[in-house]
Amino acid sequence: MDKIPQLEIETRIAKLQKILVQQQLDGALLLWNSDIFYFTGTKQNSYLFVPQSGDPVLMVKRGLDRGIAESFVKDIVSIKSPKEIPSIIATHGITNLTKIGTELDVMPVNLYNFYGKIFDQIEFSDISPAIKQIRAVKSAYEVNIIRQALKIMDEAFSLVPSLLREGMTEIELAALFEAELRKRGYAGVCKMRAFNQSFFYGNVCSGKSGISPSFFDGPVGGTGVSLSDPQGAGWKIINKNEPIYIDYTCIYQGYTGDQTRMFCIGDLPEKLKKAYNDAVFIKNEAVKSMHPGVLAEEPHILALKLAEELGYKDNFMGYKNNQVKFLGHGLGLELDELPIVAKGIKTKIVTGMTFALEPKFVFPEGAIGIENSFVMTENGPECLSITAEDIIYIK
Amino acid sequence: MDKIPQLEIETRIAKLQKILVQQQLDGALLLWNSDIFYFTGTKQNSYLFVPQSGDPVLMVKRGLDRGIAESFVKDIVSIKSPKEIPSIIATHGITNLTKIGTELDVMPVNLYNFYGKIFDQIEFSDISPAIKQIRAVKSAYEVNIIRQALKIMDEAFSLVPSLLREGMTEIELAALFEAELRKRGYAGVCKMRAFNQSFFYGNVCSGKSGISPSFFDGPVGGTGVSLSDPQGAGWKIINKNEPIYIDYTCIYQGYTGDQTRMFCIGDLPEKLKKAYNDAVFIKNEAVKSMHPGVLAEEPHILALKLAEELGYKDNFMGYKNNQVKFLGHGLGLELDELPIVAKGIKTKIVTGMTFALEPKFVFPEGAIGIENSFVMTENGPECLSITAEDIIYIK
Numbered sequence: 001m002d003k004i005p006q007l008e009i010e011t012r013i014a015k016l017q018k019i020l021v022q023q024q025l026d027g028a029l030l031l032w033n034s035d036i037f038y039f040t041g042t043k044q045n046s047y048l049f050v051p052q053s054g055d056p057v058l059m060v061k062r063g064l065d066r067g068i069a070e071s072f073v074k075d076i077v078s079i080k081s082p083k084e085i086p087s088i089i090a091t092h093g094i095t096n097l098t099k100i101g102t103e104l105d106v107m108p109v110n111l112y113n114f115y116g117k118i119f120d121q122i123e124f125s126d127i128s129p130a131i132k133q134i135r136a137v138k139s140a141y142e143v144n145i146i147r148q149a150l151k152i153m154d155e156a157f158s159l160v161p162s163l164l165r166e167g168m169t170e171i172e173l174a175a176l177f178e179a180e181l182r183k184r185g186y187a188g189v190c191k192m193r194a195f196n197q198s199f200f201y202g203n204v205c206s207g208k209s210g211i212s213p214s215f216f217d218g219p220v221g222g223t224g225v226s227l228s229d230p231q232g233a234g235w236k237i238i239n240k241n242e243p244i245y246i247d248y249t250c251i252y253q254g255y256t257g258d259q260t261r262m263f264c265i266g267d268l269p270e271k272l273k274k275a276y277n278d279a280v281f282i283k284n285e286a287v288k289s290m291h292p293g294v295l296a297e298e299p300h301i302l303a304l305k306l307a308e309e310l311g312y313k314d315n316f317m318g319y320k321n322n323q324v325k326f327l328g329h330g331l332g333l334e335l336d337e338l339p340i341v342a343k344g345i346k347t348k349i350v351t352g353m354t355f356a357l358e359p360k361f362v363f364p365e366g367a368i369g370i371e372n373s374f375v376m377t378e379n380g381p382e383c384l385s386i387t388a389e390d391i392i393y394i395k
Numbered sequence: 396m397d398k399i400p401q402l403e404i405e406t407r408i409a410k411l412q413k414i415l416v417q418q419q420l421d422g423a424l425l426l427w428n429s430d431i432f433y434f435t436g437t438k439q440n441s442y443l444f445v446p447q448s449g450d451p452v453l454m455v456k457r458g459l460d461r462g463i464a465e466s467f468v469k470d471i472v473s474i475k476s477p478k479e480i481p482s483i484i485a486t487h488g489i490t491n492l493t494k495i496g497t498e499l500d501v502m503p504v505n506l507y508n509f510y511g512k513i514f515d516q517i518e519f520s521d522i523s524p525a526i527k528q529i530r531a532v533k534s535a536y537e538v539n540i541i542r543q544a545l546k547i548m549d550e551a552f553s554l555v556p557s558l559l560r561e562g563m564t565e566i567e568l569a570a571l572f573e574a575e576l577r578k579r580g581y582a583g584v585c586k587m588r589a590f591n592q593s594f595f596y597g598n599v600c601s602g603k604s605g606i607s608p609s610f611f612d613g614p615v616g617g618t619g620v621s622l623s624d625p626q627g628a629g630w631k632i633i634n635k636n637e638p639i640y641i642d643y644t645c646i647y648q649g650y651t652g653d654q655t656r657m658f659c660i661g662d663l664p665e666k667l668k669k670a671y672n673d674a675v676f677i678k679n680e681a682v683k684s685m686h687p688g689v690l691a692e693e694p695h696i697l698a699l700k701l702a703e704e705l706g707y708k709d710n711f712m713g714y715k716n717n718q719v720k721f722l723g724h725g726l727g728l729e730l731d732e733l734p735i736v737a738k739g740i741k742t743k744i745v746t747g748m749t750f751a752l753e754p755k756f757v758f759p760e761g762a763i764g765i766e767n768s769f770v771m772t773e774n775g776p777e778c779l780s781i782t783a784e785d786i787i788y789i790k
Contacts, residue, residue, distance in 0.1 A: 001622050001630075033591050033610070043625055045610045062717055063608040063616070063625075070622050109499040109507045110521065111590055126505065175577035182570035188595035188624035189584070195506055196428050200583035213458040215428070215440045221458070227396050227465050228649025228728070229583035230438055230458075235396075254623025322457055333623070 002253060004041035006072040008141055012039050012134065013056055019130040020052040020101065027051040027094065028101040028127050029085070029115070034191055034333045035103060035131055037254060042070035047085055051094045059088055083118055101127025106193060132193075136330055136338035137352040142255060143375050146331060146354055147384050149250040149257030150373055154387045156180040157246070157261050161394050166240055166265050171225050174204040174233035177246065187251045191334045199335055202248030204233040210245055210367025213322035219360040220245060220318070220367040240266035243366040247358075249335060256331045257384070258356040260371035262391040272368050275312070275361045276391055279369040282306050282359040286327065287374070287381050296339040296347040300327040303359055304343065312361050319362040328357040331373055349376050354384070397648060399436035401467040403536055407434050407529065408451055414525040415447045415496065422446040422489065423496040423522050424480070424510070429586055429728045430498060430526055432649060437465035442480055446489045454483055478513055496522025501588060527588075531725055531733035532747040537650060538770050541726060541749055542779050544645040544652030545768055549782045551575040552641070552656050556789050561635055561660050566620050569599040569628035572641065582646045586729045594730055597643030599628040605640055605762025608717035614755040615640060615713070615762040635661040638761040642753075644730060651726045652779070653751040655766035657786040667763050670707070670756045671786055674764040677701050677754040681722065682769070682776050691734040691742040695722040698754055699738065707756050714757040723752040726768055744771050749779070 016039065020028060030036055030048040036058075037043045039050065044063030050056040059079035060067040068076050075092055079085070086097075100119070104112070104126035112124070138146070156177060163176045178186070178201050190199040197217065205212075205222045214221030214231035223234030238244060247260035262276060285306060286299040307316035317324050330337030331354045339347045339355055349355070353376045360369025372385035411434065415423060425431055425443040431453075432438040434445065439458030445451040454474035455462040463471050470487055474480070484490075495514070499507070499521035507519070533541070551572060558571040573581070573596050585594040592611065600607075600617045609616030609626035618629030633639060642655035657671060680701060681694040702711035712719050725732030726749045734742045734750055744750070748771045755764025767780035 001618070001620075003622065031591065033593075037623055041622065043610050043623060044608070045612075062612075063610065064716070066608060066625065070625075104504040106503050108501050108590055109504055110523075112504045128505075169578075171580065172578045175574040178577060179570040179574040182573060183564075183567045185566065185620045187619065187621045188627065189593045191593075195503055196426065198428075198584045198586075213439070213461060215438050215458065217440075217457075223396070224582065225396075225580045226582045226648040227398065227436065228432055228438060229646070230461065230465075232583065235580075251624070253621040321459070 009041055009072045015134045016050055025099050025101045026097045032103045032106050040071045040073045042067045049089045057089050057092050097122050099123045101125050103128045132338050135332055138354050145253045145255045146257055149252035150384050152184045153250045153257050153259050157387050160263055168238055170204045170206055170233035170236050181250055185252055190249050190251055192336050193334045194336050205245040205367050206238040207242035207366045209234055209236050211319050211362055211364055217324055219324050243272055243368045245367045254333050256335050257373050258331055259385050265394045276368050278310050279359045283357055283370055286357055290381050292351045292376055293348050296341050296345040296349055297343045300341050300343045303327045315361040315363055328355050330355050351376050351378055404436055404467045410529045411445055420494050420496045421492045427498045427501050435466045435468045437462045444484045452484050452487050492517050494518045496520050498523045527733050530727055533749050540648050540650045541652055544647035544650055545779045547579045548645045548652050548654050552782050555658055563633055565599045565601055565628035565631050576645055580647055585644050585646055587731050588729045589731050600640040600762050601633045602637035602761045604629055604631050606714050606757055606759055612719055614719050638667055638763045640762045649728050651730050652768050653726055654780050660789045671763050673705050674754045678752055678765055681752055685776050687746045687771055688743050691736050691740040691744055692738045695736050695738045698722045710756040710758055723750050725750050746771050746773055
């Protein structure tokens with residue numbers, strides 16, 4: 001399996017250390033899976049300490065041999081309990097700590113109190129905003145992995161006409177579609193950083209299912225197969241002449257591709273065809289308006305204006321009181337990375353940032369829209385999705 | 396879709412309120428998805444306040460109509476921001492709060508600080524141990540759902556001989572097997588409460604893949620398809636005459652069934668056949684030793700003793716330095732519920748508790764073992780798994 005190259009790891013650690021210096025932190029204690037993977041290349045059960053200067057120390061509780069084989073971090077040692085962290089890092093010359101950064105956006109209170117006892121007299125500071133910023137800007141290596149994720153998506157989407165038939169349930173189509181992604185290397189859990197948010201593969205909605213909102217903070221919910229997981233494909237039978245909305249992630253080597261395409265058995269009402277063309281228009285206008293340094297709110301403000309002008313005030317990004325307040329989101333090791341493309345967000349979208357743009361409309365008759373994945377380049381957003389954009393009609 | 400019955404909801408709320416009285420808490424503010432679903436029957440984006448007495452108030456941020464349709468809680472209201480919680484509950488007569496319980500085992504530090512400002516001058520206490528205890532004891536309604544999950548698993552396991560062929564990859568078999576679970580209603584993300592733990596469907600390991608440890612705290616890891624998700628099925632080709640280990644969850648209506656069965660194309664070495672029989676023997680002895688009120692450590696202590704006597708000291712529940720320290724775990728809305736069946740755990744296993752027992756051995760040649768799901772009854776553990784236990788040989 002592909003290892004994250006040594007130069008990638010060293011560059012990432014160097015970026016973090018630069019911020020540790022700026023923030024006058026003696027080091028960073030990283031515990032969150034996705035961060036440990038990002039900075040080490042391994043996701044064995046471990047704890048990572050990155051000092052302000054010098055080599056990081058990866059302490060592996062379980063899977064030491066795999067950790068050593070998988071990671072280019074030099075100092076990888078065994079640990080039995082996190083209580084040993086201070087003494088282990090001391091043997092690596094890391095002593096006299098007064099203030100360290102950790103991931104307070106995800107660390108539970110009880111665990112924080114536990115680490116407070118281990119690191120007695122040491123002040124913790126939230127390093128997560130800095131980590132999110134570092135992770136938001138992708139290297140060519142990372143962009144290439146996301147490109148591969150979208151290649152897999154393209155293969156799976158191209159098979160939909162052979163999987164889809166009138167009278168099957170949404171969940172049956174979802175099962176077959178997901179299997180196509182999975183056998184090509186869909187790696188597992190779609191990771192999210194926000195509290196309580198989780199996501200399973202993606203969403204198949206047909207016709208009126210599209211109007212169901214969900215816990216998940218996305219424009220289109222879906223009924224899901226049970227009230228315990230009220231989002232995505234449900235038990236509804238797929239009929240002729242209704243929009244079939246397929247919005248999926250592909251997690252490849254940890255990185256997320258995200259794409260939506262529309263299908264239909266038969267034909268769609270003109271209203272929905274027009275809405276789809278308008279969604280593509282809004283996506284294209286948003287892309288045209290973006291350049292390195294654009295504020296993340298600008299494409300959303302433009303899209304809101306266009307959607308309203310086109311008469312979709314109650315339909316854009318959800319139906320009426322269940323609308324969501326963004327046009328896109330960052331993509332990487334987590335589905336909810338920076339930038340958030342949303343009104344009010346002043347983050348600059350710089351070269352190397354990867355993100356999805358997903359203008360969508362929801363009507364009582366169903367959900368319709370498009371989503372592509374992009375990387376910001378010097379010349380503006382480059383589309384990483386390679387699947388044709390037309391609605392696929394199956395006769 | 397099936398709603399959680401009104402009596403279930405009322406009984407659960409009453410149990411929580413009894414604990415609020417015991418702990419002298421004015422109420423509980425519940426934010427964690429699985430807890431909100433357990434106590435309300437809906438998982439729309441919401442906040443739940445349960446006062447020490449009187450009706451709970453469910454405040455729905457998104458999906459109000461679905462929340463009202465899905466839940467038997469009487470007071471369900473709209474909310475725009477969690478900042479409104481104190482004023483909303485005040486309009487429901489809930490005032491003069493001094494000490495409230497919340498889920499400090501999962502609530503991130505930053506969110507805790509945010510709620511600390513909203514609930515100025517109010518002390519938070521950790522209600523999660525009580526919630527875990529309540530949730531550990533299942534009603535007949537809940538046990539019946541887990542029974543249905545295991546019925547689905549039985550159907551999927553019975554199809555393995557038709558899916559499996561020599562020369563396919565583990566991930567290909569996993570994709571096909573998962574699709575069989577999914578189309579029968581596998582609901583989505585397999586939920587875990589522990590920090591950083593996540594799980595995707597289950598695990599297909601063939602031959603030497605079985606020795607790979609993983610981040611996940613289970614006896615058998617698997618290589619996974621990438622270093623970002625180093626567990627479960629990988630790219631290894633499935634060969635003749637090696638153990639094919641299939642350990643899967645089935646999430647049905649939110650509840651988890653968990654089961655492991657063994658398959659083989661051709662025949663297995665006598666050593667592995669004997670190990671499998673010994674795993675079944677240990678499982679049976681553990682079951683025989685269990686009765687209502689047994690301490691959760693006892694079956695594990697017995698299993699450790701038997702495994703060592705049988706010569707599996709280095710193989711039981713993982714290989715050498717990657718062994719895990721339990722025999723089983725609770726099953727419910729989360730995969731890591733109580734009871735933890737592990738040495739040192741003095742929890743009493745009482746009637747209604749549901750759990751998996753999974754004696755397994757790991758050798759350089761592969762992983763082998765069995766796992767069934769159980770509910771504790773007055774007469775001891777009742778097996779909820781209905782799949783025959785023999786290794787399935789495919790010629």
